[in-house]
Amino acid sequence: MDNNCFTPPRSKTLLAVTEISLASLTAFQLLLSGNSEIWQIIALSFGVSVSAIIIATPVALIVSFTLAFFQFPLRRTLIALFNTFMSIPAVIIGLTLYLLLSRSGPLGHLGLLFTSKAMVIGQILLCFPLLVAMSHASFQAADRRAWETAITLGAKPWRAFFTLMHELRFGLIAAVVAGFGRIIAEIGCSMMVGGNILHATRNIPTAIALETSKGEFAQGIALGMVLLVLSLSLNAGVSIFQGKGELRA
Amino acid sequence: MNNLIEFHDIRIRLAGKPLLNITKLSVPMHQCTLLTGRNGSGKTTLFKILSGLLKPDHIRVHYQGLQMNWRQAKPYIQRDVIYLHQQAYLFDASVADNIAYGLRRAGEKKAAAQRKVIQALDWADLTHLAHRPAKQLSGGEKQRVALTRARILAPRLLLLDEPTASMDGEAKQQTSLLLQRLKAEGVSIIISSHEAHTVENIADQHLTLDNGDIRPLKQSAAHDKVTVLNPLKNTP
Numbered sequence: 001m002d003n004n005c006f007t008p009p010r011s012k013t014l015l016a017v018t019e020i021s022l023a024s025l026t027a028f029q030l031l032l033s034g035n036s037e038i039w040q041i042i043a044l045s046f047g048v049s050v051s052a053i054i055i056a057t058p059v060a061l062i063v064s065f066t067l068a069f070f071q072f073p074l075r076r077t078l079i080a081l082f083n084t085f086m087s088i089p090a091v092i093i094g095l096t097l098y099l100l101l102s103r104s105g106p107l108g109h110l111g112l113l114f115t116s117k118a119m120v121i122g123q124i125l126l127c128f129p130l131l132v133a134m135s136h137a138s139f140q141a142a143d144r145r146a147w148e149t150a151i152t153l154g155a156k157p158w159r160a161f162f163t164l165m166h167e168l169r170f171g172l173i174a175a176v177v178a179g180f181g182r183i184i185a186e187i188g189c190s191m192m193v194g195g196n197i198l199h200a201t202r203n204i205p206t207a208i209a210l211e212t213s214k215g216e217f218a219q220g221i222a223l224g225m226v227l228l229v230l231s232l233s234l235n236a237g238v239s240i241f242q243g244k245g246e247l248r249a
Numbered sequence: 250m251n252n253l254i255e256f257h258d259i260r261i262r263l264a265g266k267p268l269l270n271i272t273k274l275s276v277p278m279h280q281c282t283l284l285t286g287r288n289g290s291g292k293t294t295l296f297k298i299l300s301g302l303l304k305p306d307h308i309r310v311h312y313q314g315l316q317m318n319w320r321q322a323k324p325y326i327q328r329d330v331i332y333l334h335q336q337a338y339l340f341d342a343s344v345a346d347n348i349a350y351g352l353r354r355a356g357e358k359k360a361a362a363q364r365k366v367i368q369a370l371d372w373a374d375l376t377h378l379a380h381r382p383a384k385q386l387s388g389g390e391k392q393r394v395a396l397t398r399a400r401i402l403a404p405r406l407l408l409l410d411e412p413t414a415s416m417d418g419e420a421k422q423q424t425s426l427l428l429q430r431l432k433a434e435g436v437s438i439i440i441s442s443h444e445a446h447t448v449e450n451i452a453d454q455h456l457t458l459d460n461g462d463i464r465p466l467k468q469s470a471a472h473d474k475v476t477v478l479n480p481l482k483n484t485p
Contacts, residue, residue: 145338148302152332153351154402163350167341 020217027222037198038219042226045203048116049184052123057176060131065161067132068139069147079136085129091188093125098192114195119203122189127179134178138171139164170242177234185227253278253405253437255311259298261291262306268294269305270461276406281428281438281451285466286458292441293335295458296408299439300332329405335414337395339383344375344394347383351402365401373397373427389420396427406437413447421447 030038067079099105101113112118146167150160165172187205194201196210204223211220252275259271268291276282286292297303301323310322317325339347345366352362370376373393378386383394392412399407412428413421421444429451432438440448445455455466 143338145334145336146340148297148332149334149338149340150350150354151302151327152300152330153354153398154327155350155354159354163340 020221023217023221026218027225030218030222031225035222038222040199041202041204041207041223044116044201045184045205048119048190048203049123049180051120052127052183053176053180055120056124056128056131056179060128060179061135061165061172064132064135065139065164067136068142079133082129082132082136086133088126088129089188090122090126090186090190091192093122094189094192097122097125097189101193113193114197114201116194116201118193119190119201122193123183123186126186126189127183130182131175131179134175135172138168138175141171142168173241174238177238181231181234184230251278252276253312256299257309257311258307259295259305260307261294261298261303263294267461269298271295271463274299274456274463276437276439277453278437279432279435280453281432281440281448283445283448283452283455284439284441284458284463285443285445285455286441290458291461292458293410296332296410296439296441299326299406300330300408301326302332330408331399331402331404331406332408333392333395333399333410333412335411336388337391339386339391339394341384342382343380344383344386345370345379347394348398348401350398355402369397369401372400372430374423387420389416389423392416392420392424393427396424396431400431400434400436404436406439407431409438409440411442411444412440413442413444425451 067075067082097118098113100107101110101118102108103113112121142164147160147164150163151157155163185205187209190196190201190203191206191209194203194206196202196206202210204227208220208223211217211223254276256271256274256276259269259274260267261269274295284292284295294303298305298308304319308319308322310317310319310326312322312325315321340350342350348366348369349362352365353359357365366379367376370379373396375390375393375397378390378394383391386394396412409428413424416424425447428438428440428448432451438451440452442448449455456463457466
């Protein structure tokens with residue numbers, strides 16, 4: 001018989017708070033002691049997500065600029081598709097990629113399933129529509145005179161593109177940060193195509209899920225704290241950056 | 250009268266409707282042309298075509314002794330023609346950086362560009378604004394910075410879209426003074442303006458854009474006065 005049935009509610013709360021406090025303390029100790037397993041998970045997580053965002057961003061910027069500045073057939077359909085895929089569940093991307101990369105799938109011969117490369121591919125697919133949709137909104141709202149002025153002053157189109165990006169840097173950086181936020185914390189895709197293998201494909205979200213399911217809250221809280229600090233830092237950085245922009249205008 | 254550039258058969262349709270169908274537009278060398286026309290007559294579209302920003306359905310360009318189609322003429326046009334918007338666009342940088350923009354894009358070394366920028370600021374009496382963020386300037390100051398930024402690239406033709414619109418009297422006077430100086434330096438200018446009286450004193454000819462075509466309205470009364478102002482007028 002479960003003894004907890006007879007524990008008064010107030011005591012239950014106290015127990016939970018104590019348990020969380022102890023777990024948080026252990027989490028701090030784990031982080032500060034340089035626990036190799038935790039820091040390896042953090043490094044892998046950042047490595048995968050930073051690689052994905054670095055690969056996806058330049059392509060997404062070119063695509064979003066093209067969608068905003070040029071007229072061509074299916075343009076509107078493409079914009080609608082990117083807007084739709086922006087909120088596609090990570091697990092759907094994971095499932096699709098799993099089917100493609102599994103041994104019997106069309107890309108199975110590449111041997112990418114359950115590798116960090118597969119995780120990078122998954123995260124690129126996840127953040128790409130978000131990057132395109134948000135950057136497209138920035139380019140769409142851009143003052144066309146910026147582009148025309150750069151061109152009439154002798155800038156080559158690629159140079160005018162960089163000038164335009166500089167003019168829109170606040171919106172574009174917000175898009176990149178949002179894209180990074182989406183992939184650093186996603187679990188569905190990483191779990192399916194990475195497999196959550198220790199020292200190989202275990203990242204922060206999959207590790208948190210695993211440790212929590214085992215009742216080992218300390219490591220989960222430690223990794224959760226890293227994600228929280230990252231999220232706060234990114235948002236603070238963007239706010240400060242955008243604040244400087246408002247002062248200039 | 251020598252022409253700097255001639256445009257023939259300029260045709261463009263926008264939203265399925267013909268907007269421009271200009272048989273011939275000659276730009277006289279070292280002269281200022283005033284272009285008027287009602288709202289929506291296509292003045293801005295014409296300027297964007299003439300500056301290489303907008304591809305027309307058809308055009309033939311006669312420039313530097315060459316007959317060219319759009320594709321062939323575009324590099325020459327983009328090198329020698331500068332278009333200024335009705336409300337000048339300045340990049341999110343200092344005034345000095347804005348003026349240096351074209352020079353840096355043309356591959357000018359930083360030190361040389363800096364020297365030219367200092368001279369240009371002095372020319373336009375904008376030295377006191379050199380380090381100000383360009384976005385914080387008034388409309389009149391922005392227009393003067395834009396003119397200086399264009400001048401530093403030594404264009405042969407300047408296309409100015411309503412350069413004195415929404416300006417107060419003093420700003421109009423300062424802009425008008427810069428335009429006179431530019432003309433005196435031998436730059437050909439086409440100005441579109443609703444406020445003909447503001448620029449009439451520097452215009453040599455007055456054209457009007459009506460029903461998609463251009464026709465001369467009158468030879469400007471200021472033609473002789475301008476001839477005196479312009480030392481390069483008779484250079485071949």
